[in-house]
Amino acid sequence: MTNPYGGGYPSYEPGPNPYDGPAAGARAPFDGVSIAALVCSLTCCAAPVGIGLGVAGIVRTGQGRRSGRWAAVTGLVVGLLVLAAGLAFVVFAVVMGSRTVWEDEASVGQCIDVDLFDDPVKATCGEPHAGEVIWTGRFDGARVEAFGEVPLADFCAALPGLDPAYAEAIVGGDFDVRIETDSFDEDEPDSGDPFFCYLVRADGEKFDGLIGDGVGTEGA
Structure with missing residues (x-):
């Protein structure tokens, strides 16, 4: 068909569809969400955010619309690993806290074991265990002074009200004396600790x- 006013009709070529991927030869823009996913996943507190951003980044980089899919995938995987490790640590801390023998909650005759950190934990007296609490209390001025001047065995043996069976076990040589204190520096306790x-x-x-019942010196 010819144009009655002269000349030909202008040709029409459709422009690029914004929903299609980048044109051939064009470089896809880098996805900032994917980078944010990777950065957030490397921090413990922001790992859940990194997981969410990683999923969003995978969607945004689909069909080549944006580059950086590797960052989104890495952020998602690392975020899941960090989150799992964090949850495992929380569970471990709760379990350890529930088993710990705290200084202000210990009782004389309480049976204990020793964990991987060489800290006393709760144990059942009817089963093999590592030790037994023989005295509980707080430091005062005199005890703070004595603690730094005499051997630990002598310090605990001289505490008021110590059961004679425990005093005998200390001097008998079959047992070692240990102390657990709530002091910031265990070698320099303060009055009231x-x-x-x-x-x-x-x-x-x-x-x-129980040592107080005359058992424990023969071993299990």
């Missing part, structure tokens, strides 16, 4: 029963 003394087998073996 709670603490407890406890005994463990000198040979490192566990025993059944």
